[in-house]
Structure formats: structure tokens, C-alpha cells
Amino acid sequence: MRRSLFLMLFGLLASFAAAPSRAHGPTPQKALEKITIAKPPAEVWAAVGAFSKIDKWHPGVEKSSGGDNAPGSERTITLKSGGDLVEGLDEYNAQEMSFGYRLSKENIEAFPVSFYTATIAVRPAEGGSEVEWSGRFYRADTSNFPPDNLNDQAAVAAVEGFFKQGLEGLKAKLEGAK
Amino acid sequence: MTRMRSLLIAIGGWLLCLGAAADVALASPKERLFVVNQEDATITVIDAAAQEATATIPVAAAPASIAAAQETGELFVTHPEAGQVSVVDSAKLAVWRTFKIGGAPFGIAVDPAGRLLVTDWNEHCVRVLDGRSGEILGRIEVGKSPAHIVAGADRAYVANRESDSVSVVDLATLEVSETVAVGRAPFAIGLSPDEAHVLVGNVRSSDMSVIDTRDLKAVATVKTGSLPYGVALQPSGERVTVSNQQSGTLSILARDGWRLMHTARVGSYPEGVAVSRDGRHAFVANWFSDDVSVVDLESGRETQRINVGKGPRMVLLLPQL
Numbered sequence: 001m002r003r004s005l006f007l008m009l010f011g012l013l014a015s016f017a018a019a020p021s022r023a024h025g026p027t028p029q030k031a032l033e034k035i036t037i038a039k040p041p042a043e044v045w046a047a048v049g050a051f052s053k054i055d056k057w058h059p060g061v062e063k064s065s066g067g068d069n070a071p072g073s074e075r076t077i078t079l080k081s082g083g084d085l086v087e088g089l090d091e092y093n094a095q096e097m098s099f100g101y102r103l104s105k106e107n108i109e110a111f112p113v114s115f116y117t118a119t120i121a122v123r124p125a126e127g128g129s130e131v132e133w134s135g136r137f138y139r140a141d142t143s144n145f146p147p148d149n150l151n152d153q154a155a156v157a158a159v160e161g162f163f164k165q166g167l168e169g170l171k172a173k174l175e176g177a178k
Numbered sequence: 179m180t181r182m183r184s185l186l187i188a189i190g191g192w193l194l195c196l197g198a199a200a201d202v203a204l205a206s207p208k209e210r211l212f213v214v215n216q217e218d219a220t221i222t223v224i225d226a227a228a229q230e231a232t233a234t235i236p237v238a239a240a241p242a243s244i245a246a247a248q249e250t251g252e253l254f255v256t257h258p259e260a261g262q263v264s265v266v267d268s269a270k271l272a273v274w275r276t277f278k279i280g281g282a283p284f285g286i287a288v289d290p291a292g293r294l295l296v297t298d299w300n301e302h303c304v305r306v307l308d309g310r311s312g313e314i315l316g317r318i319e320v321g322k323s324p325a326h327i328v329a330g331a332d333r334a335y336v337a338n339r340e341s342d343s344v345s346v347v348d349l350a351t352l353e354v355s356e357t358v359a360v361g362r363a364p365f366a367i368g369l370s371p372d373e374a375h376v377l378v379g380n381v382r383s384s385d386m387s388v389i390d391t392r393d394l395k396a397v398a399t400v401k402t403g404s405l406p407y408g409v410a411l412q413p414s415g416e417r418v419t420v421s422n423q424q425s426g427t428l429s430i431l432a433r434d435g436w437r438l439m440h441t442a443r444v445g446s447y448p449e450g451v452a453v454s455r456d457g458r459h460a461f462v463a464n465w466f467s468d469d470v471s472v473v474d475l476e477s478g479r480e481t482q483r484i485n486v487g488k489g490p491r492m493v494l495l496l497p498q499l
């Protein structure tokens with residue numbers, strides 16, 4: 001009796017020790033969202049290309065603050081759903097109208113992803129512009145037995161949802177502007 | 179009857195030897211590129227000279243890294259999510275056995291004794307396996323989240339992504355003899371053919387650490403593009419190629435002085451890279467665009483794009499046996 005209690009306790013402790021490995025894991029996931037906007041690329045880029053001003057057009061972002069558009073800059077975004085994410089700018093190409101950034105500080109309670117890199121680009125398209133947002137990311141719990149809220153599907157849903165909501169918000173804002 | 183059969187086998191073996199000898203004498207055998215596609219669980223086989231895909235091998239879910247036993251032509255593919263290693267017969271182009279080793283096997287190398295050295299991302303160790311039986315011979319504790327591993331004649335080198343270090347494993351004792359500090363988040367690792375230098379791509383600091391293997395110290399830090407995820411050397415050792423995932427480029431560096439010679443634009447989110455035996459081309463797996471870029475190392479330009487399976491990560495070049 002005492003022995004089985006001991007074993008149970010031991011098992012519990014062992015499961016704690018093994019539990020959520022939050023390092024960047026071995027199997028990345030991808031997300032890709034695109035939208036066409038009936039405005040010239042320069043106008044779209046003027047909005048999208050301001051790294052720390054994502055709160056001006058993303059409906060899911062309560063506020064954002066941070067540095068300029070130089071690689072190495074960091075921005076902190078506060079999600080409307082609660083919680084902060086810190087992101088770092090890696091690449092900025094004004095001529096090609098694209099930039100790449102990464103998650104610098106994870107917050108899996110707010111956003112169930114342990115690490116991501118993403119690129120956003122504006123291109124000329126028929127009738128205006130096309131904006132493409134792509135990301136590579138890892139689930140929040142990178143162990144081999146993640147719970148449902150921290151698994152690959154949860155991560156994909158979160159990133160796709162964030163990109164889609166952002167692009168729709170951007171389109172609505174720019175096309176609505178006179 | 180039995181005697182007849184063994185005689186035939188003996189003659190067959192002798193003819194095979196002759197054939198192999200003739201191949202070496204006349205022309206170098208064909209090289210094939212094996213591309214590990216994580217998302218659709220396949221390996222695409224590419225004829226490296228013709229630069230076209232010739233076969234697809236289905237494997238278990240979410241394959242990550244690949245290594246080869248040069249002598250037998252066997253390929254070993256890790257599956258971190260399933261805790262297993264698939265063994266692929268590169269002549270028959272099929273998986274013929276599976277080593278279930280548990281954990282999260284990620285990086286893999288074959289040592290000169292034919293043992294498999296497999297990193298475990300979550301358990302922070304390297305497992306040593308018998309390449310023939312799959313039996314686990316040992317376990318070596320290394321840094322946190324070991325990613326890729328490379329084996330030389332006497333040592334193996336492991337990039338510890340979450341410890342910003344490289345573990346040096348003595349292959350005679352299977353113990354870590356040294357731990358070398360490098361840049362932030364080392365992931366890819368390469369060894370020069372003369373084994374004088376170990377090259378490590380540091381994902382977070384976007385640079386490459388150069389370790390001198392004589393005194394096991396980082397002697398240079400070379401700026402790369404953003405998020406270097408793959409490192410490969412020319413067989414001559416003169417040029418080093420580094421794939422930059424966030425930049426979508428391949429940096430081509432001269433080992434002499436670590437000068438940047440070219441930056442080639444490749445596909446989307448490039449990762450694994452390999453250089454052909456003649457040193458002319460680099461093959462880069464583009465994880466997001468589901469293709470392989472062929473880059474001419476002399477001109478520094480992408481010359482071909484080959485469609486592969488979904489989510490290609492690592493690549494391996496192997497001469498046809």
C-alpha cells in the first residue's frame with residue numbers, strides 16, 4: 001500500500017520533470033495567407049512597413065510599441081485577447097517591400113507557439129496590391145505528447161487566425177480610407 | 179545444388195567487384211541527392227547530374243534528418259515525433275527496417291565504425307546505435323536540445339541549440355571531451371574534409387562560428403544572412419555554403435579568410451544544403467516552396483529549381499553504388 005503510494009508520487013514527480021519542453025522543437029509548421037487590396041503598393045507598404053505600428057491596422061492588436069525599421073529592432077505587441085509578445089526585426093527590404101521578423105519572447109498562455117519566424121511582403125497585383133504573410137513556427141509544447149491546447153493544430157489555428165485577421169483588417173482600413 | 183548456388187554467388191560477387199573497380203577507373207559513378215520531406219513523409223530522389231527527380235520513397239511520419247553508411251549505401255532517417263529511425267535501402271529505394279529507439283531523435287551521423295550517433299532534442303543526449311542491429315550501445319549526455327551532429331575519424335561534434343555550445347565527443351571512449359562556446363542557437367554543423375575546422379551556423383546570432391579542431395576553440399565568427407539553418411562544404415574544402423532561412427539566400431564563403439564570395443537568392447525558407455562531389459553545385463532544400471534550388475558556386479547564381487515533396491528539410495548526396 002505504502003509502496004504503491006510511493007510509486008504514484010514518483011510517477012507524478014517524473015511527469016512534472018518531463019512536462020512541457022518549451023524549447024524550439026524539431027517539427028516546424030507553416031502558415032501562408034494572402035489578400036488583394038485595391039490600393040497602390042506604395043500606399044499599402046506605408047502602412048505595413050512600419051514595424052512597430054502594427055496596432056494601426058491589425059484588429060487583434062490592442063497596442064504596439066518599439067523601435068524603428070532597422071534590423072535588430074524589437075517591438076512589443078499587446079493582444080486584444082490579452083498578453084504581450086516581443087518580436088525582433090531580422091530583415092528589412094524597403095525596395096522589395098518586405099520584412100522578416102521572429103518571436104523574441106514567447107508567451108504560450110497568450111499565443112500557443114514556442115517560436116516563429118515570419119515574413120510579410122507587398123507586391124503589385126492586378127487592381128492594386130497583394131500582401132503575403134508567411135510564417136514558420138513550432139507548437140507551444142514541443143514534447144512528443146502535447147495537450148490539445150498546446151499541439152500543432154492549436155499553433156496552426158493561432159498563427160493562421162492572426163495573419164488572416166490582420167490582412168482583413170488592413171484591407172478594410174485601406175480600402176475604407178478616402 | 180547448394181554447392182552450385184554458392185559457386186554462382188561467388189562468381190556474382192566477383193563480377194560485382196569487377197564492375198565497381200571499372201566504375202572507379204572509367205568515370206565517377208552517378209551521384210544522387212536524397213531530400214527529406216517532413217510534411218508529406220517522403221524522400222525525393224534526384225539525379226544530381228541531370229538535376230531531375232527520379233523517384234519518391236514513402237517513409238514514416240515527420241522525417242527530419244538523414245545520414246548514410248557510405249559502404250553499404252544504407253540511409254538512416256530520423257523521426258523525432260515517433261521516436262524512431264527508418265533504414266532505407268538506397269538501391270531498392272525502400273524502407274526495409276525501423277529502429278524504435280524512443281525519445282525525440284533529430285540529428286544523425288554515421289561514425290567510421292558504422293555506429294549511428296543520434297541526437298535527442300528533448301532528452302539532451304546522443305544515443306549510440308549499432309548500425310546493423312539498431313541496438314542501443316550507449317548514451318552520451320550533451321548540451322540542451324542537441325540539433326545536428328557530424329562525425330570525423332576520431333571525434334563527433336554536436337551543436338547544442340539551447341546551450342550555445344558544441345560538444346566534442348571522443349569516439350573511442352564515447353565521452354564528451356570538451357565543450358566549446360559558440361554563437362547563439364547553434365543548429366547546423368559541418369566538418370572540413372581535412373578535419374581542421376568545424377563550422378557551426380548560429381540561428382539567433384545570424385553568424386557562423388569557426389572552431390579550430392587542434393585547440394578546440396572558436397577562432398572566428400563570420401556574419402551570415404538571417405537565420406542560418408544549413409552548412410555544407412565543397413569536397414575540396416575551399417568553399418563553405420550557408421543557407422539563410424529568413425533571408426531566402428545561400429551565402430558562399432571562401433575558407434581562405436572567410437570572405438563572402440556570393441550571396442545567391444534561392445527559394446522560400448531554405449534549410450538543408452549539400453555540395454556535389456565535383457564542387458560545382460550546391461543543392462538547397464526550400465522548406466516553404468517545396469523545391470530544391472541548384473546554385474552554381476562559381477557564378478553564385480541559382481541555375482535550376484527542382485520540385486520535391488512537401489516541407490523539404492535536409493538533403494544528402496550519395497554516389498550510386
